[in-house]
Amino acid sequence: MSVKTEIKEEVTIKFxxxxxxxxxxxxxxxxDNTALEGSDLATFPDFxxxxxxxQGTLAGVSGFQLxxxxxxxxxxxxxFDVLVAMNAAALKSNLGRLKPGSLIIANTDGFDSKNLRxxxxxxxxxxxxxxxxxxxxxxxxxxxxLTMDALKEFDLGKSEKERSKNMFVLGFxxxxxxxxxxxxxxxxxxxxxxxxxxxxANLYVLxxxxxxxxxxxxxxxxxxxNAAPLEKGIYRSIMxxxxxxxxxxxxxxxxxxxxFYGSYPITPASDxxxxxxxxKNFGVVTFQAEDEIAAICSAIGAAYGGNLAITGTxxxxxxxxxxxMGLALMLxxxxxxxxxxxxxxxxxxxxxxxxxxxxxxxxxxxxxSPMPVIAAKSPSDCFYxxxxxxxxxxxxxxxxxxxxxxxxANGAEPWMFxxxxxLPEIKVQFAPPSDGETPYLPYLxxxxxxxxxxxxxxxxxxxxxxxxxxxxxxxxxxxxxxNHEYMVKIREAKVEKIADHIPxxxxxxxxxxxxxxxxxxxxxxxxxxxxxxxxxxxxxxxxHAHLRHLRPFPKNLESLLKQYQKVVIPEINNGQLSxxxxxxxxxxxxxxxxxxxxxxxxxxxxxxxxxxx
Amino acid sequence: MTVQNNGTTTxxxxxxxxxxxxRWCPGCGDYSILKQTQTVFAELGLNRDEIAIVSGIGCSSxxxxxMETYGMHSxxxxxxxxxxGLKMANPELHVWIVTGDGDGLSIGGNHFxxxxxxxxxxxxxxxxxxxxxxxxxxxxxxxxxxxMTKSTPFGSLDHPINPAAFALGSDATFVxxxxxxxxxxxxxxxxxxxxxxxxxxxxxxxNCNIFNDGAxxxxxxxxxxxxxxxxxxxxxxxxxxxxxxxxxxxxxxxPVVVDLEKDGFSVDDLWIHDEKxxxxxxxxxxxxxxxNLSHQDGYLPRPFGVIYAVERPQYDVLLHEQLAEAxxxxxxxxxxxxxxxSTTWSIN
Numbered sequence: 003m004s005v006k007t008e009i010k011e012e013v014t015i016k017f018x019x020x021x022x023x024x025x026x027x028x029x030x031x032x033x034d035n036t037a038l039e040g041s042d043l044a045t046f047p048d049f050x051x052x053x054x055x056x057q058g059t060l061a062g063v064s065g066f067q068l069x070x071x072x073x074x075x076x077x078x079x080x081x082f083d084v085l086v087a088m089n090a091a092a093l094k095s096n097l098g099r100l101k102p103g104s105l106i107i108a109n110t111d112g113f114d115s116k117n118l119r120x121x122x123x124x125x126x127x128x129x130x131x132x133x134x135x136x137x138x139x140x141x142x143x144x145x146x147x148l149t150m151d152a153l154k155e156f157d158l159g160k161s162e163k164e165r166s167k168n169m170f171v172l173g174f175x176x177x178x179x180x181x182x183x184x185x186x187x188x189x190x191x192x193x194x195x196x197x198x199x200x201x202x203a204n205l206y207v208l209x210x211x212x213x214x215x216x217x218x219x220x221x222x223x224x225x226x227x228n229a230a231p232l233e234k235g236i237y238r239s240i241m242x243x244x245x246x247x248x249x250x251x252x253x254x255x256x257x258x259x260x261x262f263y264g265s266y267p268i269t270p271a272s273d274x275x276x277x278x279x280x281x282k283n284f285g286v287v288t289f290q291a292e293d294e295i296a297a298i299c300s301a302i303g304a305a306y307g308g309n310l311a312i313t314g315t316x317x318x319x320x321x322x323x324x325x326x327m328g329l330a331l332m333l334x335x336x337x338x339x340x341x342x343x344x345x346x347x348x349x350x351x352x353x354x355x356x357x358x359x360x361x362x363x364x365x366x367x368x369x370x371s372p373m374p375v376i377a378a379k380s381p382s383d384c385f386y387x388x389x390x391x392x393x394x395x396x397x398x399x400x401x402x403x404x405x406x407x408x409x410x411a412n413g414a415e416p417w418m419f420x421x422x423x424x425l426p427e428i429k430v431q432f433a434p435p436s437d438g439e440t441p442y443l444p445y446l447x448x449x450x451x452x453x454x455x456x457x458x459x460x461x462x463x464x465x466x467x468x469x470x471x472x473x474x475x476x477x478x479x480x481x482x483x484x485n486h487e488y489m490v491k492i493r494e495a496k497v498e499k500i501a502d503h504i505p506x507x508x509x510x511x512x513x514x515x516x517x518x519x520x521x522x523x524x525x526x527x528x529x530x531x532x533x534x535x536x537x538x539x540x541x542x543x544x545x546h547a548h549l550r551h552l553r554p555f556p557k558n559l560e561s562l563l564k565q566y567q568k569v570v571i572p573e574i575n576n577g578q579l580s581x582x583x584x585x586x587x588x589x590x591x592x593x594x595x596x597x598x599x600x601x602x603x604x605x606x607x608x609x610x611x612x613x614x615x
Numbered sequence: 616m617t618v619q620n621n622g623t624t625t626x627x628x629x630x631x632x633x634x635x636x637x638r639w640c641p642g643c644g645d646y647s648i649l650k651q652t653q654t655v656f657a658e659l660g661l662n663r664d665e666i667a668i669v670s671g672i673g674c675s676s677x678x679x680x681x682m683e684t685y686g687m688h689s690x691x692x693x694x695x696x697x698x699x700g701l702k703m704a705n706p707e708l709h710v711w712i713v714t715g716d717g718d719g720l721s722i723g724g725n726h727f728x729x730x731x732x733x734x735x736x737x738x739x740x741x742x743x744x745x746x747x748x749x750x751x752x753x754x755x756x757x758x759x760x761x762x763m764t765k766s767t768p769f770g771s772l773d774h775p776i777n778p779a780a781f782a783l784g785s786d787a788t789f790v791x792x793x794x795x796x797x798x799x800x801x802x803x804x805x806x807x808x809x810x811x812x813x814x815x816x817x818x819x820x821x822n823c824n825i826f827n828d829g830a831x832x833x834x835x836x837x838x839x840x841x842x843x844x845x846x847x848x849x850x851x852x853x854x855x856x857x858x859x860x861x862x863x864x865x866x867x868x869x870p871v872v873v874d875l876e877k878d879g880f881s882v883d884d885l886w887i888h889d890e891k892x893x894x895x896x897x898x899x900x901x902x903x904x905x906x907n908l909s910h911q912d913g914y915l916p917r918p919f920g921v922i923y924a925v926e927r928p929q930y931d932v933l934l935h936e937q938l939a940e941a942x943x944x945x946x947x948x949x950x951x952x953x954x955x956x957s958t959t960w961s962i963n
Contacts, residue, residue, distance in 0.1 A: 038960050185958065234963060238956045248954055255950050262704060282941030284948030287703055287934065292729040296696035299689065299726075303669070303700025306687060307708070311700070329690050385954075418962075422950040441634070458667040458685035458701070458708055466633065466679050468688025469672075478635060479680060 007180060007224045012071025014079030015175075018096050019088030019112070020057055021050055021064040024168035028086075029066025030414070031172060035185045036070045037239040037416050040229030043070035044528060045414045046078035046601065051269070051352045058112075058120035060091045072228040076528035078413065080603035086171055088112050088145070090121035093129060105139045107171070111146035143214070145170050152210040156203050166200075166207045173211025180226045183208060235418040242381040242410040243270070245417070246340065247277040249388025251284050254310045256389075257396055257428035262304035262311045264289045264297040269352045270408040271314045271342040294322035298339065302326060305335040306467075308432065308457040310392060314340035317359045318349060320366065327401055328367045329469045331493065334445075334453050336395035336402075340388070343407040345599045354599030355409035357524050358575040363403040364553055364582065370490045372497040374398070375552040377405040379527035382417035384410060387550065393428050398500055399452045405552070407574075409601050410525045430455070438462030445477040450503075451496035498554050507556040511535050512545025515565035518614060521591070523549040523579055526572050526602060533608045542615055552579075560587050568614055570594055572607055628653040631663065633683045639674060644795035644821035648742060649681055651798050655805040656684075661709060668711045669698040671718035674749050675742035675821070678713040692723025695730035695739070699930075702735050706931045709809070710737040716757040717747050720776050724756075731785040733930040734813040740805075741818045743778065746827035759905060764826075778818050779900035779922055783893070788813040790896065790923040794820040796835035800846070800919065807921055813929050833906035834917055843909045845916040847899065849924075852885035855916045862886075863915070870898055870915060888920075896923035 015032070019025040026047055033045050046067040055062030069079030081101045087093035089112030100106070113130050129135055130142055149167040156163065176183055186208060194201035215224075254261035263286065265275045279288040287309070291297035298313040305311035315323065320341050330337045343359045345351025363375045374394050378387035384406055391404040433456035436442060442463045445453050456463045465477060473480035474488060510527075511534045512519075522530045527548050534546035547562065549555070563569050563583070571580045572594040580593035594610050596602050631653040639645045656666065666684035670676035672691035679686025685708075689697045698712045712730075719727050719741045730739070746764070747753040753766040757778065761770040782790045789811040793804040801819065808815035820831040833843045845855040845863070853863035860876045862885040873880045889895060899922050902915040909916070942948075 034958060038958070040960065040962055229962070232962045234961075236955070236959050236961050238959045240956070251948075251953060252950060260704070262700065264700060281948060281953070282938050283945040284950075284953070285938060285942070287938070289700070289703065291696065292725055295693060296699075296726055296729070299693040299696035300700035300703070302689070303687075303697040303702070304704040305700075306667075306697070307701045307704025309704040311704075325690055326693065333687070419954050422954065457705070459664060459705055461664050464663045464684050466682075466686040466688065468679070468686075469690055470688060 005222055005224060007226050010225050010227050011073060012069065012075065013083045013225070013227055014067065014069045014081065015084040015086065016065055016067050016082040016096055016099070017086045018063055018065040018092035019086070019168075020092070021053070021055055021062050022057065023064070023088045024165070025064050025066050025088065028168040028172050029068055031186050031189060032175060033068050033414055034189070034239055035176065035181050036068065037237070038185055039181070039227070040232070041070040041072060041227050042075040042230035042232055042416060043068060043414070044075050044078045045069075046409060047412045048600070049353050056120070058089055058091055058117045060095050060121060063092050063095045065092075065096065070227060072230050074230065076532040077604055078601065080605050086175070088171070090117045090123060090129070094121045094123070100138060102137055103139065105141065106135060107141050107143070107174070109145035109167075109171070110142045111144050141220075143174075148210065148214065149207050152207055153203055156199070156206070158199060158203055162200065163203065166204045169204050169208040170211035170214070173208040174215050177212045177215030178224055180224050183212065232416065233418060237416045237418050239414050240382050240385070240417040240419075241412060241414045242378065242384040242406055243273040243342065243412070244277055245382050246378070246384035246388045246404075246406060246411075247274050249385040250278070250310075250312055250338075250392065251281060251286060252385070252422065252425055253389045253392030253428060254286075255284070255422070256425050257310055257392065257430045259308070259310040259430060261286045262289070262301060262309040263287070263314065264291050264300035264304065264311070265314045266291050266294045266297045266319065268294070268316045268319050270344055270411045271316050271319075271340065273411070274314045274340065274342070294319040295326060298323040298326040298330075301337055302330050302333065302335060305330070305337050306333070306458065308455070310396065311336070312338045312340065314342065316342050316344045316352075317346045317362065320359060320362055324367045327373065328369060328371050330401035331367070331371050331373060332469050332472070333467050334399045336399055336455070338388075338391045338395050338402050338404055340404045340406065342411045343405060351599045353408065355407045355525065355601065356574050356597070356599060357405075357407055357526070358578065358597075359405065360523075360552065360575065360578040360582070363405055370494065372494045372553065374400060374402045374497055374500055374554065375405065376402065376550055377524040377552055378410060379524060379548055379550070381410050381413050381415045382419075383527070385417075389425065390550070394500055396428055396430050397452070397503070398450065398496065399455060400497060405524060407525050432457050433460060433463055435460050436462035441476070443475045443477070445472055445475050447492070447496075450499050451492055501554040501557050504551050504554075504556060506558040507547055507549070507562050510546040510548055512538055513543070514545075514562075516543030516545055517566065518544045518568045518570055518611060519563065519566035520544065520546050520570045520572065520611060521549065521563070521579070521583070522546070522572055523552060526574065529602050529604055529607055530572060532604050533611060536608060537611060544611065544615070549579075552582075555586070563587060563589055568592055570611060570614065572602055574602065625660065626657050626663065628657045631656050631683050633681055635680050637681050638677065640825050642824040643674070644744065644823070645675060645678070645742060647795040647798060648740070648801065648819055648821060649678065651801045652740075652805060653682070655802050655809070659806070659809060665707065666709045666711065667701060668713060669694045669701065670713040671715075671723055672749070673715040673718045673747075674823075675713055675715040676718060692718050692721070693726060694718070695723065695726040698737050699730065699733070699735050702737055702931045703934060706736070706935060712737060712739040714739065714741050716741065716743040716745060716778070717755045720778060720781070721756045728781075728785040731782055731787040731814050731816065734788050734927050735931050736812055736814070736929040738808045738811075738815040739817065740808070741778065741816065742821040743818050744821045744823040744827055745830045746823050748823050748826055752826035777900065777903045780897070780903070782816045783897055783900050783923060787816050787923070788925050788927050789815040789921070790900070791816070791921045792818045792820070792919050794831060794835055794919065795822060796831075804921070807924070811924060812926060833909065834919075839906075839909070843906045843916055845902075845918050847888045847918045847920040847922065849888055849890045849921065852882050852887055854882070854885065868898065870902070872913065872915065890921050890924045893923065893925070
């Protein structure tokens with residue numbers, strides 16, 4: 003039988019299996035391979051909070067979603083064209099999001115009576131056999147058995163053999179999408195450099211999966227997705243947390259400072275700690291502190307000592323760090339606090355995404371405690387957002403909150419990366435030594451109300467700083483009523499003055515005035531841009547603006563917002579930016595909120611905006 | 616400040632005093648600790664610019680404001696964490712942490728424990744007055760049982776922390792105890808703390824004459840202190856009493872008080888203090904009987920001096936060695952290579 007190849011413009015694949023099935027790795031490897039083909043892409047990993055939730059259960063399903071295509075791809079896709087279901091639970095929990103007629107690749111070994119029971123199918127019901135999937139194209143294969151058979155001759159334990167079954171699926175998909183195996187072979191070779199037997203087994207199974215597609219006559223169609231019309235240049239694939247980490251290192255380098263990262267493990271921020279701790283040859287100091295409070299306090303100490311100091315966490319850790327953020331604000335030391343948001347409140351949804359820490363970032367401290375807040379909008383944008391957060395912290399002697407979230411932290415996209423030489427220098431000047439004849443005034447300010455950074459160890463500058471209210475200029479403890487009011491106002495003015503040093507708000511899509519402006523911040527970037535681009539193409543007067551700076555706002559924001567009949571603000575929270583914009587500009591914006599721990603889909607947002615037109 | 620013939624300056628104790636008015640209550644034990652610290656810093660010939668004092672919150676934590684050095688008055692309980700960060704950023708600095716029993720053992724107990732096990736090369740002075748002073752008189756984690764305070768009108772139910780035992784349990788490398796009322800001894804202990812490589816923990820009994828006056832009277836009063844306390848010195852037998860007529864003997868692992876004049880033991884039979892012996896240090900740290908019991912048989916006198924002092928690698932030193940090793944092995948990091956990652960492709 004001849005095999006025909008169909009060209010597809012875009013495809014969304016969902017890899018789903020038990021949390022021990024290696025679906026995250028399978029998805030990532032397929033993503034890397036896709037990137038090398040030149041397609042544009044966006045990914046969305048979705049995993050349970052438990053490391054090994056009970057095997058085979060619905061709670062234990064781990065998924066990885068990849069959307070790729072020969073056109074610009076801005077979201078991980080609303081519905082799936084392909085579902086890889088390693089067991090019954092994986093099928094059951096993803097069935098609702100399959101497009102009609104889509105392809106299901108099912109591992110029949112994951113549909114035995116035990117797996118069916120764990121997935122809570124009624125006795126005697128197997129969805130692969132009861133015609134309930136008749137609206138889909140179903141390919142069944144006993145992946146576990148085929149893997150074990152392929153490795154018959156290998157001298158490995160049963161569980162070690164079984165563990166490579168994800169490579170069988172990957173190999174099969176490479177055949178299905180006309181791919182080369184090179185990227186995965188080179189990944190495996192480096193990962194199992196010192197375990198040659200495991201390496202060989204994985205390579206063998208990978209190829210077995212590929213050949214299974216080739217030689218089994220039942221599979222008659224393969225697909226090809228061509229390269230996307232991306233801007234010319236050199237690309238890499240990047241995940242948000244990795245981009246953020248590199249951005250911090252780049253900022254330290256461009257400021258001529260050592261980087262200090264004090265952190266306490268927390269999902270989904272831990273990968274930043276992992277990444278930075280392996281970069282000691284860049285002079286990066288990572289300190290895994292005893293708790294969230296010690297993490298930020300160690301960073302404050304390092305900032306006092308002259309490092310570019312960073313702490314990273316997620317919502318619950320932000321709550322614990324609040325008092326210390328207030329200290330950094332009083333000390334007027336540079337510090338960046340990275341909040342990789344997740345579903346809240348309390349422990350909330352640790353592995354799910356949400357944008358619900360905006361209010362906490364803006365207001366979550368005691369006293370009058372304004373702090374600059376900036377947000378990253380996509381995985382690769384985490385690099386630039388981190389760089390910008392460091393720039394503001396260093397040049398304005400202020401703690402800065404950088405917001406990311408689980409979706410972009412773990413999501414990946416192609417990135418046309420900059421060269422180090424193209425990045426701007428960050429000018430940092432420490433207070434120079436003095437002869438000590440006149441007392442040093444640590445709280446004298448420049449025209450931007452910024453004080454000097456005077457490092458312990460500098461001759462003649464000995465001085466004391468602390469969390470008690472300071473007297474203007476001297477920094478001595480002061481309980482004077484007028485001084486307190488002055489200091490509160492000047493700390494606020496200092497933060498507001500940053501608006502003089504940030505670019506005006508620009509539009510992503512659309513024209514300077516019109517019917518609707520869709521205003522976003524953070525990880526809703528992709529879906530908003532995608533929706534607004536469509537609507538503009540369809541001839542509507544709609545525009546998209548995306549906020550990098552949430553405090554202070556760009557100076558032109560108010561006038562921009564008032565150029566539109568309506569302002570719509572989509573957020574993965576209960577309307578936090580909407581409240582802030584209303585309060586700032588007395589503008590009755592229209593919130594669009596989704597609070598389900600998952601990104602907003604293109605179709606639902608588009609439908610919402612359309613009914614407002 | 617005195618200018619020497621060779622042009623260098625020698626600082627005097629008063630050169631370490633800042634221009635700020637000291638605002639502790641008149642008669643507070645903190646004054647003595649401040650004075651002894653300034654004296655020792657001058658004796659050590661330290662430069663004011665190379666010292667940073669980090670404190671938390673509480674009466675004791677106002678200390679940095681009164682010292683003409685670098686200083687940070689941070690937040691409640693967190694001074695050790697701030698100090699660790701500062702020491703990592705600048706290992707050349709002499710970093711001193713000033714804390715109290717509430718700041719260091721209650722809200723900051725966690726950081727205290729981790730500071731000690733990591734063994735940063737910093738010094739920690741804990742002013743222990745067995746009371747919350749700045750919040751006006753609630754019992755603290757070192758207050759004795761049944762203490763009547765504003766927050767415990769029926770008597771405290773808390774069992775007190777034994778700071779020296781806590782420190783040893785956290786694998787501290789230097790544990791010492793002194794008191795505000797014995798300037799010479801306190802100075803000697805501050806000298807020892809400075810000299811120790813690693814975290815030096817110096818507990819200082821400090822009288823709060825407003826909310827807990829006389830808490831340590833039995834250890835500081837001329838009449839009672841020979842019976843209630845014992846000065847320990849490395850290589851010397853454990854002796855106490857008005858005429859040093861008493862001593863401590865180890866019967867197996869059990870410390871026993873003997874009367875050299877009556878019990879038929881000589882000085883040679885006594886426990887010789889060895890500040891490097893961890894097991895004996897643990898026993899010594901457990902000499903924690905309430906001083907009211909000092910008239911009773913079997914009362915073990917409260918030790919003052921260096922209870923334990925050993926060397927162990929310091930976190931800040933190990934950290935910078937690891938950085939240097941990484942740079943040597945992998946070469947100085949290349950930012951362009953980092954940004955590009957391992958796999959790239961071109962769109963033409």
